[in-house]
Amino acid sequence: MSQPAIEVTGLQKRFGSQAVLKGVNLKVPAGTIFALLGPNGAGKTTLINILSTLTAPDEGVAKVAGRDIVSDKNGVKKSISLTGQFAAVDEMLTPEENLRMMGRLSGLTAAEASARARELLRQFDLVESARKKVKTFSGGMRRRLDLAISLVVPKPVLFLDEPTTGLDTISRRALWEMILKLREQGMTIFLTTQYLEEADQLADTIAVMGGGRIVALGTAQELKARIGGEVIELRNAADEVIRTLPTSGGIQDIRHLLGEVALTVPQDTKIGIRKPSLDDVFLALTANPKEEATL
Numbered sequence: 685m686s687q688p689a690i691e692v693t694g695l696q697k698r699f700g701s702q703a704v705l706k707g708v709n710l711k712v713p714a715g716t717i718f719a720l721l722g723p724n725g726a727g728k729t730t731l732i733n734i735l736s737t738l739t740a741p742d743e744g745v746a747k748v749a750g751r752d753i754v755s756d757k758n759g760v761k762k763s764i765s766l767t768g769q770f771a772a773v774d775e776m777l778t779p780e781e782n783l784r785m786m787g788r789l790s791g792l793t794a795a796e797a798s799a800r801a802r803e804l805l806r807q808f809d810l811v812e813s814a815r816k817k818v819k820t821f822s823g824g825m826r827r828r829l830d831l832a833i834s835l836v837v838p839k840p841v842l843f844l845d846e847p848t849t850g851l852d853t854i855s856r857r858a859l860w861e862m863i864l865k866l867r868e869q870g871m872t873i874f875l876t877t878q879y880l881e882e883a884d885q886l887a888d889t890i891a892v893m894g895g896g897r898i899v900a901l902g903t904a905q906e907l908k909a910r911i912g913g914e915v916i917e918l919r920n921a922a923d924e925v926i927r928t929l930p931t932s933g934g935i936q937d938i939r940h941l942l943g944e945v946a947l948t949v950p951q952d953t954k955i956g957i958r959k960p961s962l963d964d965v966f967l968a969l970t971a972n973p974k975e976e977a978t979l
């Protein structure tokens with residue numbers, strides 16, 4: 685197998701007395717999408733900032749595109765795009781002008797910059813808004829432009845910190861399509877998200893962060909399989925979920941679980957049984973993040 689696009693061993697970071705990363709280990713194969721999931725404050729942005737050389741680690745080793753993030757910072761910077769951070773969007777310009785400007789700043793000739801701008805406007809579905817000022821853009825359009833700007837000069841590794849936070853469902857799905865196309869073009873994508881569905885839809889590998897460590901690592905299917913067979917869902921009269929209970933799905937286990945809760949829930953509670961979702965995995969894993977995942 686070719687060398688991983690990202691390789692992290694024993695990464696630690698503290699801010700004052702707060703240990704944010706307590707020994708993170710991970711590998712991201714080239715040409716895949718890796719999603720880092722975790723609750724607020726889990727350290728996801730800190731990890732992305734370290735891997736993109738914006739923050740120095742205290743301990744540990746990390747290589748991005750084969751280059752060391754501490755001893756070869758410039759080499760790493762040349763190999764990565766980081767959406768939303770390096771992208772200096774001028775609100776008073778059109779997306780076309782922004783893209784051309786970024787192209788010129790990146791060393792393209794005027795003709796090359798125009799050609800690349802046209803290509804990216806098409807790829808990110810911005811042709812119709814190409815001549816509107818960015819300040820009039822919706823959140824979804826703005827996010828697509830941020831992504832396009834960071835790709836003016838294509839790099840092998842792309843970091844996306846919560847790429848779809850705050851977007852509506854349609855804009856989110858449109859962005860997912862675009863991210864999947866980037867993988868088809870051979871790019872390695874490392875993204876952080878709080879949306880389990882996003883990780884489920886996009887990622888080849890999902891890592892769940894909790895307590896400063898990776899507490900689970902695998903495909904969406906593997907993570908769902910970890911918490912066993914089925915989930916019992918209890919709903920109130922308004923059809924709202926009031927409890928979920930993991931179960932093996934066997935009759936004895938279900939009888940035992942329902943026996944335990946029957947007296948504590950309203951009489952008109954209804955039950956349903958379904959396969960576990962990534963949400964169930966996430967809640968189960970981040971509730972008690974003591975162990976590190978086996979890598």
Ligand SMILES: Nc1ncnc2c1ncn2[C@@H]1O[C@H](COP(=O)(O)OP(=O)(O)OP(=O)(O)O)[C@@H](O)[C@H]1O
Pocket residue numbers: 699704722723724725726727728729730731878
């Ligand atoms: N520069 C800093 N100085 C001090 N503390 C920091 C700094 N950066 C992050 N932290 C702290 O480190 C912890 C992890 O923050 P981080 O932003 O990495 O989490 P996150 O998983 O990205 O969360 P969110 O989803 O809310 O963005 C938080 O408690 C935060 O307050």
